Amino acid sequence: MTLICKHCQAELPDGMRYCGYCGARLSDPPLYLDTHQRSQIRHVTVLFADLEGYTVAANRLDSEALYELVQQYTDLLSREVYKYEGIIDKMTGDGIMALFGAPVSYENNTERAIRAALDMQANFLMWRQHVQQNLNLDLNLRIGLHCGPVIVGEIGSNIVMDYTAIGETVNLAYRLQEIADPGSIFTSAEVVHQTRAIFDYEQLPDATLKGFDHPVPCYRLIGIKPLTGSTRTGEGLHAPLIGRQLELNHLLQAAHQIQSSAQGKFILICGEVGIGKSRLLQEFKNRLTEENIPYLEGYSLTYRRSVPYWIFTDLLRHQLGISAKSTIAEIRRQLSQTLQSCAADQATSLVPYLEHLFSLPTSDPNYLLLIQNLEADQFRQQVLTAIRSILYPCHADQPRIWILEDLQWADEVSLSILQTVIADLEQTPLLIVAAARSENFPPLQKFFQSLPSTPSEMVERIELHSLTDEESHTLLAKLVDIQQFPAKLTQNILEHAAGIPLYLEEILRMLMDAGALVHSPSGLRPHRSIDGESLGVPITLQGLIQARFDQLTAFQRTVLQYASIIGHHFSRGLLEAILPVHEEDLQKTLQELIEREFIVATPDHPQGEFAFRHLLISEAVYNTLLKKERSRLHTLVGTAIESHYSGRLNEVIELLARHFSWGNQPEKALHYLILAAQKAMTGSLYEQAQKHYEHALTLLPGVESAHQQALQVHLGLGDLYQIRGEVKAARAQYLAALDRLSQMASPEVQEIRNNLLRKLRELTASDPALQERV
Ligand SMILES: Nc1ncnc2c1ncn2[C@@H]1O[C@H](COP(=O)(O)OP(=O)(O)O)[C@@H](O)[C@H]1O
Ligand SMILES: [Mg+2]
Structure with missing residues (x-):
């Protein structure tokens, strides 16, 4: 079926939502x-x-x-x-x-x-x-x-x-x-x-x-680049395999067993993007090569999703020894040789289908007719026959192991054939090891559902989990000169990577690209002072997360975006306050987002009963919002928090300061920043107090006649520096405070002024160098 664009009349392939010619929307509402x-x-x-x-x-x-x-x-x-x-x-x-x-x-x-x-x-x-x-x-x-x-x-x-x-x-x-x-x-x-x-x-x-x-x-x-496979390592970052020994040994054991078994096995390696599925397969393949155990490979790639039979075409190519450089004549020769040795009785009858599968020019005009007149299902049946005759082990040196990469990108026909092959395993000594993402890919889900739900002898599922904190640290230490890293930066990188090796590598790569990390003989080390606080989201990961985000419904996306404004942790109550929807709808959507692995439930967390699965996810979702929209929503969240927590605002002052400053509400932001700084001072958290005060300083020019607040900021900073023994800085702040006082006319002015002068005198007494200037 083709679509016609209403706007420019172009003919388009089915399934498109925007016209590729003029950009007009094709279906309503998208x-x-x-x-x-x-x-x-x-x-x-x-x-x-x-x-x-x-x-x-x-x-x-x-x-x-x-x-x-x-x-x-x-x-x-x-x-x-x-x-x-x-x-x-x-x-x-x-x-x-x-x-x-x-x-x-x-x-x-x-x-x-x-x-x-x-x-x-x-x-x-x-x-x-x-x-x-x-x-x-x-x-x-x-x-x-x-x-x-x-x-x-x-x-x-x-x-x-x-x-x-x-x-x-x-x-x-x-x-x-x-x-x-x-x-x-x-x-x-x-x-x-x-x-x-x-x-x-x-x-x-x-x-x-x-x-x-x-x-x-x-x-x-x-x-x-002359490169096969779908490992995505760029240059410069390669660590030895960390952990995963149990999984690797399990695969090797299965590989040994299959050599003398009469029955096959299907092992599915599942896990989220970047967790190390391909790496595990790579290590497995290395070991097989070392031990001279042959195997075949089939890759699925995103941009081949629309090519039917891809996995099996790939496996067949591999078995026949066809490469991208093989000429048509070579392919024909290999094809006929293989057919002779494997399936002599069917040799000629399979040729038309295999030629079609390999996109070869037909060697006989009748073949074209034959294929054109075939029902889809009949063609599928013939391909299956070819697979059974060529790929199933029929003599000793034929590979008994198939490795299938990125099954989530497999085309539907390949998946349905794979289902049949798995059903054959009872009498076929084949070990099929496949890797797939655990996320929601509709064709793959259908496929999963068709597999026996309880792990039977023939179907196994290995779930790869995030690396432990210790493993993550080891991995980082293998990639960089960890001695040279400030503790805070290390912690921040590990926190963002959340045990996912790809995230870790991409964060390092991002810092390298930005010139913040450089190569040295002892490994990567920080080049100049990095702002360890805000790492940002590597573009590659932003793209990965965006791709998953795009699969969600509009409402699911909105909920995630609103949640990302609240923060990494969020509560349903706050979401409800800013998103006027039915309680049940929200509840249901949150559940769906948990299933789709965007968020997790954190029932006992003080900052809310939900959290994004990874910091990078919340940041990437946040990044999809326009700046204008972000400020609007931050103000909304700030206001919601104010009413939600009225009476116990002291608990959430820092949050309010953050939301109102990101919401471009300088007056409110100033108010809460000062409170937050004062709260930090009371708790002797000087570094935090300084951060809040300094932030407040930057907002002062944007707020009209904020003398009172300016006074508080200067006084606060003065006290802070004094406690720290930074006399000069303290004095400058007190003088700035005096300056503000001269512009104010409230009854307390005099008292504050006396107080200030006393402080200045004390300062001067403690540092004779300042004396002559008071
Ligand atoms: N256990 C591990 N030890 C060291 N590096 C790893 C490990 N797992 C994955 N990596 C590295 O992390 C990156 C992403 O892993 P990859 O296997 O491509 O993820 P996936 O296939 O699950 O998406 C690769 O560069 C890989 O080499
Ligand atoms: Mg992979």
């Missing part, structure tokens, strides 16, 4: 746009492609020929955008702007954008020859890519709504495209940071670009 919040900040990758030689073409061709040329060209580009799940934001005759990561994010947005760019250039090259021969025109394609935060949303009147992205990120991508050499792909440093594990780049001299104050680093994409 699931992912919240009714009250149509704009969002998102991390996206922006791709600009531009046709060089268009003006010459426009001058030379008549309008019909030009139309056809543009049609072919835009088809060529948009095909690649769709293939890698991007959308086309704008299209001019000779250029396009595409977004990866909006309106819906599918994770690894940058990788997909680059693959699209590479395929565009490859296809363009062929088309270019054709145009050269037929129209005698010399055309070239320039592509520029950049990733970063953009404001996206629907822009325009109610009648014509365009989904679009705006901001500096878009501008840089455009400028990079402008300076790109014909036929090349230029990218920003941010793109390189995120994808250097997968692609090779050449660094170019910094470029002076319109709209940018400083020269901008830029890179030329060279190509895909």
Whole structure:
């Protein structure tokens, strides 16, 4: 089925929610746009492609020929955008702007954008020859890519709504495209940071670009690294395996057993993103190789989700020894050899299906007809026969182990075949080890449900949990020179990483990219003073979390966003106060969010009975809100807390100070900051008190005639410095207080003034150097 865009009449593949040509919305109302919040900040990758030689073409061709040329060209580009799940934001005759990561994010947005760019250039090259021969025109394609935060949303009147992205990120991508050499792909440093594990780049001299104050680093994409597998390690960070010995031994034991068994086994390794599933499989494969135990591999990749039979095509390729570089003739030879040795009786009957599966040109025109006339189910049956004859162990040296990566991305047909294969395991000595995320992926869930629920002998599930605190610390110590790290920074990194190795690596990578960590002979160490307090969310993780967030319903997303405003911990009561919904609806949604592993219940926690699963999740969700929306909600939360806790405000002063200052309510913020500082002073928490007072100082200029508050801040800071023995600083604050007093006219002024003068005299007495200036 195809869809027709109501706005520009373009034909589109089924399942799209936005028109790839004009950006118009296709279905109403879309699931992912919240009714009250149509704009969002998102991390996206922006791709600009531009046709060089268009003006010459426009001058030379008549309008019909030009139309056809543009049609072919835009088809060529948009095909690649769709293939890698991007959308086309704008299209001019000779250029396009595409977004990866909006309106819906599918994770690894940058990788997909680059693959699209590479395929565009490859296809363009062929088309270019054709145009050269037929129209005698010399055309070239320039592509520029950049990733970063953009404001996206629907822009325009109610009648014509365009989904679009705006901001500096878009501008840089455009400028990079402008300076790109014909036929090349230029990218920003941010793109390189995120994808250097997968692609090779050449660094170019910094470029002076319109709209940018400083020269901008830029890179030329060279190509895909010769790398198989889906481990995502970038350079510079590689630790030995920490923990996971039990799991690894278990897999090895199963691998040994299967060699002499008559029955098979399916082991599913589950766990959240970055917990170490692929790493465990990698270690397992290393051990198998050491022991000369053969195995086959099948990968599922996000951008191959729409390719049916992918896992099994992969396994078959592996078994036949076909690589990306194999020629068609080689593939045919290997295919016929394998069929001869494995399934002589079916050798010829399977050829048409295998040719189709490997996308080979048909060797017999009748095959095409045969396949076209087949019902989907009959084709599936034939593939199953091929799998059984070629992949099931029928002689001694045939691999008995299959390793399936990222099963959550598997296409539905592969999953349904896998289900049948698992049912065969009773009589088939195969060990299938698969890794999958434990999150909610509808096709995978259906698959899980089809597996026996109690762990039988043949189906096992290994759940990978976060590393323990000790393991996390060991991992960090393997990656950096931990001696050089301030304790607070170490603690903050570990807290953010929450036992997930990927998070830990990405946080370090982010700090490296920012120049905050540098290599030294003894390992990574901090370069300059890092603000250990606010690490931020690595872009790669923001993308990962965003992709999961996009799968939620609008209401679930709103609840999460509101909760992220309240903080890492939150209570239902407060949520109810700021989100006017039915109690049961909220209760139900919170339960769903627990099931979807965004939040956890923390019934005994003083700050609320719920918390986000990880700090990074709450921060990433918070980052999706526009600044304006954030301040509005912080004020709402502040006001709700005030009424919720009236009578016992002392408990929540710090919270109120935070919400009102982030809510851009300087008067209220000032009020609570001073109270919070005074409270900290009473408890001798001087560092905290200083932070609050200093924060208050920065707010003073924004509040009119805040003499009283200013006085309190200066007096407070004066006392604080005095206690700490910082005489000079104390004196400066007291003098500032005196200055404020002179502008006030309340009855107590005189008394405060006397008090102050006494303090100043005492200070001076204790430090003779100051005496002459009083
Ligand atoms: N137990 C571990 N010890 C050391 N490094 C680990 C461990 N588990 C994972 N890593 C590293 O963390 C990163 C993410 O792990 P990965 O296996 O890709 O996660 P997953 O496949 O579960 O998403 C990889 O760089 C990996 O090498
Ligand atoms: Mg993985």
